[in-house]
Amino acid sequence: MNARGPVIEAREVALSFGRTPALRGASLAAGPGEILAIMGPSGSGKTTLLHCLAGILVPDSGEVHFAGERIDTLSEAGRSALRRDRFGFVFQFGQLVPELTAEENIALPLLLAGGRRAAALREAGAWFERLGLDGLHKRRSGELSGGQAQRVALARGLVARPEILFADEPTGALDSLNGEQVMELLVTAAREQGTTVIVVTHEPRVAAYADREVIVRDGKATSYSAARAES
Numbered sequence: 001m002n003a004r005g006p007v008i009e010a011r012e013v014a015l016s017f018g019r020t021p022a023l024r025g026a027s028l029a030a031g032p033g034e035i036l037a038i039m040g041p042s043g044s045g046k047t048t049l050l051h052c053l054a055g056i057l058v059p060d061s062g063e064v065h066f067a068g069e070r071i072d073t074l075s076e077a078g079r080s081a082l083r084r085d086r087f088g089f090v091f092q093f094g095q096l097v098p099e100l101t102a103e104e105n106i107a108l109p110l111l112l113a114g115g116r117r118a119a120a121l122r123e124a125g126a127w128f129e130r131l132g133l134d135g136l137h138k139r140r141s142g143e144l145s146g147g148q149a150q151r152v153a154l155a156r157g158l159v160a161r162p163e164i165l166f167a168d169e170p171t172g173a174l175d176s177l178n179g180e181q182v183m184e185l186l187v188t189a190a191r192e193q194g195t196t197v198i199v200v201t202h203e204p205r206v207a208a209y210a211d212r213e214v215i216v217r218d219g220k221a222t223s224y225s226a227a228r229a230e231s
Protein backbone atom coordinates (compact mmCIF):
# COMPACT_ATOMS: atom_id res chain seq x y z
CA MET A 1 0.00 0.00 0.00
CA ASN A 2 1.50 3.37 -0.92
CA ALA A 3 1.57 6.56 1.13
CA ARG A 4 -1.70 7.69 -0.46
CA GLY A 5 -3.54 4.57 0.68
CA PRO A 6 -5.58 4.43 3.88
CA VAL A 7 -3.64 4.98 7.08
CA ILE A 8 -6.01 2.69 8.96
CA GLU A 9 -8.34 0.06 7.57
CA ALA A 10 -10.65 -2.70 8.81
CA ARG A 11 -11.43 -5.45 6.33
CA GLU A 12 -14.46 -7.64 7.01
CA VAL A 13 -13.83 -7.62 10.73
CA ALA A 14 -15.98 -9.97 12.83
CA LEU A 15 -15.94 -10.35 16.59
CA SER A 16 -18.30 -12.03 19.05
CA PHE A 17 -18.42 -11.76 22.83
CA GLY A 18 -19.46 -15.29 23.72
CA ARG A 19 -22.63 -15.81 21.71
CA THR A 20 -23.17 -12.10 21.07
CA PRO A 21 -21.93 -11.07 17.66
CA ALA A 22 -20.69 -7.47 18.03
CA LEU A 23 -19.18 -7.15 14.55
CA ARG A 24 -20.23 -9.18 11.51
CA GLY A 25 -17.86 -8.26 8.71
CA ALA A 26 -17.32 -4.53 9.22
CA SER A 27 -15.04 -2.68 6.82
CA LEU A 28 -13.85 0.91 6.87
CA ALA A 29 -10.81 2.91 5.86
CA ALA A 30 -9.53 6.37 6.74
CA GLY A 31 -6.91 8.36 4.85
CA PRO A 32 -4.07 10.40 6.35
CA GLY A 33 -5.43 13.43 8.18
CA GLU A 34 -9.03 12.39 7.64
CA ILE A 35 -11.58 12.96 10.39
CA LEU A 36 -14.05 10.12 10.48
CA ALA A 37 -17.15 9.89 12.67
CA ILE A 38 -18.51 6.46 13.56
CA MET A 39 -22.23 6.65 14.33
CA GLY A 40 -25.04 4.15 14.77
CA PRO A 41 -27.56 2.83 17.30
CA SER A 42 -26.60 1.75 20.80
CA GLY A 43 -25.10 -1.72 20.82
CA SER A 44 -24.45 -1.72 17.06
CA GLY A 45 -20.71 -2.33 17.49
CA LYS A 46 -19.13 1.15 17.31
CA THR A 47 -16.84 0.84 20.31
CA THR A 48 -15.91 -2.72 19.39
CA LEU A 49 -14.92 -1.54 15.90
CA LEU A 50 -12.86 1.32 17.38
CA HIS A 51 -11.12 -1.13 19.71
CA CYS A 52 -10.33 -3.49 16.83
CA LEU A 53 -8.88 -0.62 14.78
CA ALA A 54 -6.77 0.53 17.73
CA GLY A 55 -5.38 -2.92 18.49
CA ILE A 56 -7.14 -3.12 21.86
CA LEU A 57 -9.28 -6.07 20.72
CA VAL A 58 -8.28 -8.75 18.23
CA PRO A 59 -11.01 -9.75 15.74
CA ASP A 60 -12.11 -13.37 15.36
CA SER A 61 -11.79 -12.95 11.60
CA GLY A 62 -10.97 -10.22 9.12
CA GLU A 63 -7.93 -7.96 9.07
CA VAL A 64 -6.81 -4.61 10.44
CA HIS A 65 -4.10 -2.66 8.63
CA PHE A 66 -2.23 0.41 9.85
CA ALA A 67 0.21 2.33 7.65
CA GLY A 68 0.27 -0.55 5.21
CA GLU A 69 1.02 -3.24 7.81
CA ARG A 70 -1.32 -5.84 9.17
CA ILE A 71 -1.66 -5.24 12.93
CA ASP A 72 -4.29 -7.72 14.15
CA THR A 73 -1.71 -10.50 13.89
CA LEU A 74 0.83 -8.69 16.10
CA SER A 75 1.52 -9.95 19.62
CA GLU A 76 -0.06 -8.16 22.58
CA ALA A 77 3.31 -6.50 23.19
CA GLY A 78 3.49 -5.36 19.56
CA ARG A 79 -0.02 -3.90 19.66
CA SER A 80 0.68 -2.28 22.99
CA ALA A 81 3.81 -0.58 21.58
CA LEU A 82 1.76 0.64 18.64
CA ARG A 83 -0.86 2.13 20.93
CA ARG A 84 1.81 3.82 23.04
CA ASP A 85 4.01 5.15 20.23
CA ARG A 86 1.71 5.89 17.31
CA PHE A 87 -1.87 6.23 18.54
CA GLY A 88 -3.57 8.69 20.87
CA PHE A 89 -6.77 8.12 22.83
CA VAL A 90 -9.58 10.18 24.31
CA PHE A 91 -12.43 8.54 26.19
CA GLN A 92 -15.85 9.71 27.33
CA PHE A 93 -14.78 10.30 30.91
CA GLY A 94 -11.30 11.80 30.44
CA GLN A 95 -9.75 9.08 32.63
CA LEU A 96 -7.04 11.39 33.89
CA VAL A 97 -4.69 9.97 36.50
CA PRO A 98 -6.10 11.56 39.68
CA GLU A 99 -2.78 11.68 41.54
CA LEU A 100 -1.12 13.70 38.78
CA THR A 101 -1.49 17.40 38.02
CA ALA A 102 -3.03 18.56 34.75
CA GLU A 103 0.38 19.23 33.23
CA GLU A 104 1.72 15.84 34.36
CA ASN A 105 -1.34 14.15 32.82
CA ILE A 106 -0.74 15.87 29.51
CA ALA A 107 2.98 15.04 29.64
CA LEU A 108 2.32 11.36 30.35
CA PRO A 109 2.55 9.99 26.77
CA LEU A 110 5.86 11.82 26.31
CA LEU A 111 7.23 10.38 29.56
CA LEU A 112 6.02 6.88 28.65
CA ALA A 113 7.83 7.23 25.34
CA GLY A 114 11.04 7.89 27.29
CA GLY A 115 11.05 11.70 27.14
CA ARG A 116 12.81 13.75 29.82
CA ARG A 117 10.58 15.23 32.49
CA ALA A 118 11.52 18.91 32.01
CA ALA A 119 11.09 18.75 28.24
CA ALA A 120 7.81 16.82 28.53
CA LEU A 121 6.39 19.33 31.01
CA ARG A 122 7.47 22.20 28.76
CA GLU A 123 5.69 20.65 25.82
CA ALA A 124 2.62 19.91 27.94
CA GLY A 125 2.63 23.53 29.11
CA ALA A 126 2.24 24.78 25.56
CA TRP A 127 -1.25 23.26 25.45
CA PHE A 128 -2.69 25.27 28.31
CA GLU A 129 -3.08 28.60 26.54
CA ARG A 130 -4.20 26.94 23.36
CA LEU A 131 -7.00 25.08 25.15
CA GLY A 132 -8.09 27.98 27.34
CA LEU A 133 -6.67 26.31 30.45
CA ASP A 134 -4.33 29.07 31.57
CA GLY A 135 -3.32 28.85 35.20
CA LEU A 136 -4.60 25.29 35.69
CA HIS A 137 -1.23 23.52 35.30
CA LYS A 138 -1.05 22.32 38.89
CA ARG A 139 -4.68 21.28 39.35
CA ARG A 140 -5.54 17.63 39.84
CA SER A 141 -8.48 16.14 37.96
CA GLY A 142 -10.79 16.45 40.99
CA GLU A 143 -10.19 20.21 40.89
CA LEU A 144 -11.19 20.64 37.24
CA SER A 145 -14.65 21.05 35.70
CA GLY A 146 -15.83 18.33 33.32
CA GLY A 147 -15.08 20.49 30.30
CA GLN A 148 -11.62 21.44 31.59
CA ALA A 149 -10.78 17.81 32.40
CA GLN A 150 -11.84 16.74 28.93
CA ARG A 151 -9.63 19.42 27.35
CA VAL A 152 -6.72 18.08 29.41
CA ALA A 153 -7.57 14.57 28.18
CA LEU A 154 -7.63 15.88 24.62
CA ALA A 155 -4.20 17.47 25.02
CA ARG A 156 -2.89 14.20 26.46
CA GLY A 157 -4.28 12.36 23.43
CA LEU A 158 -2.54 14.68 20.98
CA VAL A 159 0.66 15.81 22.73
CA ALA A 160 2.84 13.04 21.28
CA ARG A 161 1.59 13.89 17.77
CA PRO A 162 0.05 10.47 17.16
CA GLU A 163 -0.69 9.36 13.65
CA ILE A 164 -4.21 8.45 14.70
CA LEU A 165 -6.38 9.76 17.51
CA PHE A 166 -9.11 7.35 18.64
CA ALA A 167 -11.91 9.14 20.48
CA ASP A 168 -14.84 7.26 22.03
CA GLU A 169 -17.72 9.62 22.81
CA PRO A 170 -15.28 12.40 23.74
CA THR A 171 -18.11 14.85 24.35
CA GLY A 172 -20.59 12.33 25.80
CA ALA A 173 -20.27 13.58 29.37
CA LEU A 174 -20.37 17.29 28.50
CA ASP A 175 -23.17 19.80 27.92
CA SER A 176 -23.59 20.89 24.33
CA LEU A 177 -21.55 24.11 24.63
CA ASN A 178 -18.57 22.34 26.23
CA GLY A 179 -19.00 19.48 23.78
CA GLU A 180 -18.78 21.77 20.78
CA GLN A 181 -15.74 23.53 22.23
CA VAL A 182 -13.94 20.24 22.81
CA MET A 183 -14.79 19.06 19.28
CA GLU A 184 -13.63 22.33 17.76
CA LEU A 185 -10.33 22.14 19.62
CA LEU A 186 -9.92 18.48 18.72
CA VAL A 187 -10.49 19.09 15.02
CA THR A 188 -8.31 22.21 14.87
CA ALA A 189 -5.38 20.57 16.69
CA ALA A 190 -5.66 17.34 14.70
CA ARG A 191 -5.69 19.22 11.41
CA GLU A 192 -2.64 21.27 12.44
CA GLN A 193 -0.74 18.08 13.22
CA GLY A 194 -2.12 16.05 10.31
CA THR A 195 -3.48 13.49 12.78
CA THR A 196 -6.18 11.15 11.50
CA VAL A 197 -9.17 11.09 13.87
CA ILE A 198 -11.64 8.25 14.39
CA VAL A 199 -14.40 9.48 16.66
CA VAL A 200 -17.32 7.39 17.93
CA THR A 201 -20.32 9.55 18.69
CA HIS A 202 -24.10 9.39 18.80
CA GLU A 203 -24.39 13.16 18.47
CA PRO A 204 -25.00 14.51 14.94
CA ARG A 205 -23.57 17.87 16.03
CA VAL A 206 -20.28 16.18 16.87
CA ALA A 207 -20.31 14.12 13.67
CA ALA A 208 -20.80 17.34 11.71
CA TYR A 209 -17.14 18.19 12.44
CA ALA A 210 -15.98 15.08 10.57
CA ASP A 211 -15.04 14.80 6.91
CA ARG A 212 -17.05 11.63 6.58
CA GLU A 213 -19.47 9.48 8.55
CA VAL A 214 -19.52 5.73 8.90
CA ILE A 215 -22.76 4.24 10.18
CA VAL A 216 -22.49 0.95 12.06
CA ARG A 217 -25.66 -1.13 12.11
CA ASP A 218 -25.85 -4.72 13.34
CA GLY A 219 -22.09 -5.05 13.28
CA LYS A 220 -21.61 -3.81 9.71
CA ALA A 221 -20.32 -0.43 8.56
CA THR A 222 -21.49 1.82 5.74
CA SER A 223 -19.66 4.99 4.74
CA TYR A 224 -21.35 8.27 3.82
CA SER A 225 -19.63 11.29 2.34
CA ALA A 226 -20.07 14.63 4.05
CA ALA A 227 -23.13 15.62 2.01
CA ARG A 228 -25.13 16.38 5.12
CA ALA A 229 -26.29 19.82 4.03
CA GLU A 230 -29.10 18.40 1.87
CA SER A 231 -30.52 16.13 4.53
Ligand SMILES: Nc1ncnc2c1ncn2[C@@H]1O[C@H](COP(=O)(O)OP(=O)(O)OP(=O)(O)O)[C@@H](O)[C@H]1O
Nearest residue numbers: 017020021022040041042043044045046047048049
Ligand atom coordinates in the same frame (compact mmCIF):
# COMPACT_ATOMS: atom_id res chain seq x y z
N1 LIG B 1 -16.96 -6.89 26.96
C1 LIG B 1 -18.12 -7.31 26.46
N2 LIG B 1 -18.67 -8.49 26.87
C2 LIG B 1 -19.83 -8.94 26.35
N3 LIG B 1 -20.54 -8.28 25.42
C3 LIG B 1 -20.06 -7.11 24.97
C4 LIG B 1 -18.83 -6.57 25.47
N4 LIG B 1 -18.60 -5.38 24.84
C5 LIG B 1 -19.64 -5.20 24.01
N5 LIG B 1 -20.51 -6.23 24.07
C6 LIG B 1 -21.73 -6.40 23.25
O1 LIG B 1 -21.36 -6.24 21.89
C7 LIG B 1 -22.32 -5.46 21.18
C8 LIG B 1 -21.65 -4.22 20.60
O2 LIG B 1 -21.20 -3.40 21.67
P1 LIG B 1 -20.49 -1.99 21.44
O3 LIG B 1 -20.09 -1.48 22.77
O4 LIG B 1 -19.45 -2.13 20.41
O5 LIG B 1 -21.68 -1.12 20.84
P2 LIG B 1 -21.79 0.45 20.65
O6 LIG B 1 -22.37 0.67 19.30
O7 LIG B 1 -20.49 1.10 20.94
O8 LIG B 1 -22.86 0.82 21.77
P3 LIG B 1 -23.13 2.18 22.60
O9 LIG B 1 -23.51 3.24 21.59
O10 LIG B 1 -24.28 1.82 23.46
O11 LIG B 1 -21.87 2.49 23.34
C9 LIG B 1 -23.44 -5.17 22.17
O12 LIG B 1 -24.42 -6.16 22.00
C10 LIG B 1 -22.76 -5.31 23.51
O13 LIG B 1 -23.69 -5.68 24.50
